[in-house]
Amino acid sequence: MTSLRGLIAVALVFLTANVAMLLDYARADVQYFPIPAVSTSKNDGNDVGLIVPILKTDPDGELKYILAPMLIHNSIVGMRGAINLFQYEPGGREIRLIVSVAEKIERRVVFSYADPAFSQGRYSLNFSASFFKNATARFYGIGEATSESEQTNYTAREGRANWQFGVHVNEVTQISVGQRFRQVSLQRGATDLPFTGEQFPSVDGVQGETLIFGNRATFHYDTRNNLVSPTDGMAVKAYAEVNQNIHNGDHPVYSRYELEVKKLLPSESKHAILIMRADLQATIGDQVPFFEQSSLGGQNNLRGYGVDRFIDKNLLSWSVEERIHMVRTKIAGVTADFEMAPFLDTGQVFNSFNDVSFKDYRMTPGIGFRAIVKPNVVGRVDYGYSQEGGAVFAGLDFPY
Numbered sequence: 001m002t003s004l005r006g007l008i009a010v011a012l013v014f015l016t017a018n019v020a021m022l023l024d025y026a027r028a029d030v031q032y033f034p035i036p037a038v039s040t041s042k043n044d045g046n047d048v049g050l051i052v053p054i055l056k057t058d059p060d061g062e063l064k065y066i067l068a069p070m071l072i073h074n075s076i077v078g079m080r081g082a083i084n085l086f087q088y089e090p091g092g093r094e095i096r097l098i099v100s101v102a103e104k105i106e107r108r109v110v111f112s113y114a115d116p117a118f119s120q121g122r123y124s125l126n127f128s129a130s131f132f133k134n135a136t137a138r139f140y141g142i143g144e145a146t147s148e149s150e151q152t153n154y155t156a157r158e159g160r161a162n163w164q165f166g167v168h169v170n171e172v173t174q175i176s177v178g179q180r181f182r183q184v185s186l187q188r189g190a191t192d193l194p195f196t197g198e199q200f201p202s203v204d205g206v207q208g209e210t211l212i213f214g215n216r217a218t219f220h221y222d223t224r225n226n227l228v229s230p231t232d233g234m235a236v237k238a239y240a241e242v243n244q245n246i247h248n249g250d251h252p253v254y255s256r257y258e259l260e261v262k263k264l265l266p267s268e269s270k271h272a273i274l275i276m277r278a279d280l281q282a283t284i285g286d287q288v289p290f291f292e293q294s295s296l297g298g299q300n301n302l303r304g305y306g307v308d309r310f311i312d313k314n315l316l317s318w319s320v321e322e323r324i325h326m327v328r329t330k331i332a333g334v335t336a337d338f339e340m341a342p343f344l345d346t347g348q349v350f351n352s353f354n355d356v357s358f359k360d361y362r363m364t365p366g367i368g369f370r371a372i373v374k375p376n377v378v379g380r381v382d383y384g385y386s387q388e389g390g391a392v393f394a395g396l397d398f399p400y
Helices: 004-025
Strands: 029-032 035-041 045-051 054-057 063-074 078-088 094-102 107-117 123-139 152-168 173-187 209-222 233-245 253-266 272-284 294-296 310-312 314-331 334-350 362-373 377-386 389-395
Touching: 035 389, 123 173, 152 209, 272 294, 294 314, 294 334, 310 334, 334 377
Parallel strands: none
Antiparallel strands: 029 054, 035 045, 045 063, 054 063, 063 078, 078 094, 094 107, 107 123, 123 152, 152 173, 173 209, 209 233, 233 253, 253 272, 272 314, 294 310, 314 334, 334 362, 362 377, 377 389
């Protein structure tokens, strides 16, 4: 019987060859090149493999498409094959499609569409849908004082769908409304750690299937000079969300709130940019599933810890980083900027605002490296140090 590993390899080679030929036939400006992929993650294990990005640019040199097939061996879930497709259009319009299959448990299909200047700039429109099984998710319990020795593992089997429609009140202010649907069930994970369902059976959200339907209203104030790769300005986001836990008959309704402020302070040459971020999150209600509460740890806050290291109803966090321009060069026909970014993240989670204490704040210093193809593409790798060692994260955007 043909192994899954062989099927993935054949599919990737076939798609890569055919897409490349189609693009060349259209006489597009296309570049492609293999990149060794080596990474490590606190929760997700070690990766070794190959990525073959295919880049298409328009006659002016602006990036239009990225097709990135990849074949990776992961130390936890085995061979993983994936196809990543990104399309970039004028006005910031962007389409993403990601399909991934691993030998052990994991599956992922993600589609998203974002148009910040919909209908000649009067509105914004976003929608996305995804299904995935993440076999390396971790849970330590609820609260700031959880111990690393309490670490458990589970597979998060999730389906998500959401939409958001915004109206531009003026050039820097937007009000939007949206809805989301989330289906979650916990299954056994792929590691040798204890199963979350057995270690924390009484925690809300651990047992059975959870169905969440939410309605959100959001206020945006944004003076930044670019949505993806800004160098100056300020952004404020505030939202209020009312959710219904459909399978919870006793306490089905709860609400969530967030206020986030980001400020960029560039040097005169803009070769160094100081970025500061403050975030406040609050959850009001009873029997809220643990994965719907606020969390610290991961690629966007407290980067010295693994994803969702600390979980509770409320959150306060601060971050600061200095993005320092290092070099500009051409790669595969497109202009890329490279940055170094030392940073410091701090924050805490808590059940009640009466519990807030400065002595409970966790701090994670670190350093990041960024590759930017303006105006639409940002690739990054961040390393953060913590009392539990450290963590490495990679992504296709800035952390904030």
